[in-house]
Amino acid sequence: MTMLATEIVRTHADLLLEPHWAEIKSIIPEAADIATYWIRFVDSDEQEAFRFEPGQFNMLYLPGFGESAISISSDPQDHEKIGHTVRFVGNVTRAVSRLKVGDIVSLRGPFGSHWPMKEMEGKDVFIACGGIGLPPLRPALYHIIQNRDKYGKVTLLYGARTSGDLMFPKEYEDWRKAGIDVEVTVDRGDANWNGRVGVVPMWFYQFRIDPHKTTILTCGPEIMIRFVIFEAMARRVPLDRIYVSLERNMKCGQGSCGHCQLGPYFICKEGPVFRFDELQSFFNVEEF
């Protein structure tokens, strides 16, 4: 068939620019000002066709309020629904907090780079994350659990401000049973908290990390990431086996608008997951 010159050729990029309507199926409160929204595309073909890699994000659009980049926190193999764990801190996400089950939102995506699931096969994996940094890593955990024999020792070291701020606590036991060493710490504990008190980077010394076969994944507050990298480097983990997921003011998801630029990179396009050797020269620059 001959294509007319004027005929629009739909590309993958076009699809990423086009909003797709989706319905909120359930809302699970996770912590103060944080909830997971389980969403299905209204068009069942779109739902069936949707695929993402662990670490990627969607642009969630609310008419009249705008768009916000939200990482996908669900199982990549679950084609029935998509989970987005949202922290209510900006105009869009505060509007999201007022939505109810059955409401319609719009999604574009998935966008961005992903955790190196293939490259980590045969290696130990050490995941160090804090606060809202766990949701973008949960798909990676699900992937590892479903392919457990492909990975070596897997450790999740997760920190939050208090025990009430821990994400997905009901899943920790399942993850442990699936062969993941789950270690949790809080910044402040009350008299009823019998777990660890302290910050994520300081607990590195408690784990035997073999620098020759371990890949580090980290996500959370940038100040935490900085010290996680410091501890990983102190243990001689090569910089090209440290992966960081960054959060910036992402607007277009295409690397076009420049809002999320970090040095030569657009976080929404080249990121959010970076290998640290690519980031190192920009990472510790004040006000960058």
Next chain:
Amino acid sequence: MRYDKADVSRELEKIPWFKEIERKHLQRISDISHLRHVRAGEILFREGDQEDYLYIVIEGRVALDIFIPHRGKIRIFTAEPWDLFGWSSVIPNIYQRTAGAVAVVDGLVVGIDSAKLREACDADHDLGYLVMRRLSNIVASRLLVTRLQLIDMFASPEDKNAK
């Protein structure tokens, strides 16, 4: 359970830092140390107590807490195996505990007599240097932890719960 000096030496030798020091120094510290089994909920010391021992966790977990009026006890740190706590007892110008310590699970700790450790460090400056260098590392690590707790790194600029 009663422990003898050989038990104390054996437990100290398992701690990486003690593998780096001379035999005579290990023996000196062992001579002024005792092993103590602790049960979950057992209080090792309270805020305001007189300083007596520097502790090292061998097994279990010990929480340090500070009592805040109208809020109760806040846990500020937990010590895990090979962690040291009660270090201020070795510093000569602090005379009382600045936090309480409670075992949160059953465990085993080594208690080192602080006054005798200070005397040993004064009498043998090589030992004193090793002990103070180790304590400096501990204090630097605690300072970093305290800074990260103080800045409330999980808060966002708009977070109403931020400190």
